[in-house]
Amino acid sequence: MRQGCLLATLFTIIPTMIFAETFYFSAIPDEDQTALVARFTKVADYLAGELGVDVEFVPVKDYGASVTAFRNDQIQLAWFGGLTGVQARQLVPGAQAIAQGAEDPQFVTYFIAHSSTGLTRQESFPLDAKGMTFTFGSKSSTSGRLMPEYHIRAETGAAPEEFFSRVGFSGDHSQTLRLVASGAWQVGALNYAVYDKAAADALPETETAHVIWQTPPYPDYNWTIRGDVDARFGEGFADRVQEALIGMDDPDLLASFPRQAFIAAKSEDFIPIAETARALGLLE
Incomplete structure (x- = not known):
C-alpha cells in the first residue's frame, strides 16, 4: 500500500519529467x-x-x-x-x-583568388576575373551563393556561367577556401568570417588564397x-x-x-x- 502511494506521488510530481x-x-x-x-x-x-x-x-x-x-x-x-x-x-x-x-545585419562576402591569377584586392568588382574558373559554396548559401551571384550579375551584366569560364559549387565555405588555395578553382566566394578566422589561425590556405573584393553589407x-x-x-x-x-x-x-x-x-x-x-x- 505504501509503495503504491509512493508511485502515485511520483507520477503526480514529475509527469513532465517522464513525458517531456x-x-x-x-x-x-x-x-x-x-x-x-x-x-x-x-x-x-x-x-x-x-x-x-x-x-x-x-x-x-x-x-x-x-x-x-x-x-x-x-x-x-x-x-x-x-x-x-x-x-x-x-x-x-x-x-x-x-x-x-x-x-x-552587416554581413559581407569575400571574393578570393589563387595567387597565380595575379588578382589583388581592390574596391570595385574584379572584372579582371573574367574568363577564369569560379566556385560558389553551397547552392543555398546566402554568403556563398545568393549575394555573390547577385553582385556578379549586377556588376558584369552577365550570368556567372557567362562571365567565368567554368562555375561550380564546393558545398561549404571551408571547402571553397581549400579549393581556391589549392588552385583547383581560380576564384571563389565565401563567408568573410570563415576566411578571417582562417587568417587569424594562420592556416596555410590563406597564403595562396587572397581576398580580392568584398561585397556591400547585407x-x-x-x-x-x-x-x-x-x-x-x-x-x-x-x-x-x-x-x-x-x-x-x-x-x-x-x-x-x-x-x-x-x-x-x-x-x-x-x-x-x-x-x-x-x-x-x-x-x-
Missing part, C-alpha cells in the same frame, strides 16, 4: 561536420541549462536538409543563413527569426524558431529561447560561431534577402 519532449535544433553545415558537432554540442548543453529541458543538436548533411528538418518538425530551432531562414519560415507558418549575431545568419513551441514546451518558451541566445556570453561558445554576441532579430529584417532570392529565381 526533447528540444531539437540544427544548423546549416557551413563548415566541416566534425567541427559543427563539436561546437553545437556545447551550445546544446548551454541551452539545456538555461531552458530546463533536454536539448539535442541534430547534424544535417547540407543546407537543404536543414530546411527540410525544420519543415518536418525534426528540429524546432535552427541556425540558418539568410536565405535558408527565409525558405524555412515560408514553409512553416508562425515560424519567426528571433536572434542573430551582432555582426549579421543581413545574413539568424536563429529561427517554430511557432508551436509555446504550446509544446510551455507559455513563453520562445521568448525564453531568445533570452538564452541573447544572454550567451561565454567567449568560447561565441567564438565557435564566431560572433561577438547575439542580438534580437525579427523576420522582417530579412526582406532584402527574400527579394533578392526571388529576383534570381531562387525563391517562389
Whole structure:
C-alpha cells in the first residue's frame, strides 16, 4: 500500500519529467561536420541549462536538409543563413527569426583568388576575373551563393556561367577556401568570417588564397524558431529561447560561431534577402 502511494506521488510530481519532449535544433553545415558537432554540442548543453529541458543538436548533411528538418518538425530551432531562414519560415507558418549575431545585419562576402591569377584586392568588382574558373559554396548559401551571384550579375551584366569560364559549387565555405588555395578553382566566394578566422589561425590556405573584393553589407545568419513551441514546451518558451541566445556570453561558445554576441532579430529584417532570392529565381 505504501509503495503504491509512493508511485502515485511520483507520477503526480514529475509527469513532465517522464513525458517531456526533447528540444531539437540544427544548423546549416557551413563548415566541416566534425567541427559543427563539436561546437553545437556545447551550445546544446548551454541551452539545456538555461531552458530546463533536454536539448539535442541534430547534424544535417547540407543546407537543404536543414530546411527540410525544420519543415518536418525534426528540429524546432535552427541556425540558418539568410536565405535558408527565409525558405524555412515560408514553409512553416508562425515560424519567426528571433536572434542573430551582432555582426549579421552587416554581413559581407569575400571574393578570393589563387595567387597565380595575379588578382589583388581592390574596391570595385574584379572584372579582371573574367574568363577564369569560379566556385560558389553551397547552392543555398546566402554568403556563398545568393549575394555573390547577385553582385556578379549586377556588376558584369552577365550570368556567372557567362562571365567565368567554368562555375561550380564546393558545398561549404571551408571547402571553397581549400579549393581556391589549392588552385583547383581560380576564384571563389565565401563567408568573410570563415576566411578571417582562417587568417587569424594562420592556416596555410590563406597564403595562396587572397581576398580580392568584398561585397556591400547585407543581413545574413539568424536563429529561427517554430511557432508551436509555446504550446509544446510551455507559455513563453520562445521568448525564453531568445533570452538564452541573447544572454550567451561565454567567449568560447561565441567564438565557435564566431560572433561577438547575439542580438534580437525579427523576420522582417530579412526582406532584402527574400527579394533578392526571388529576383534570381531562387525563391517562389
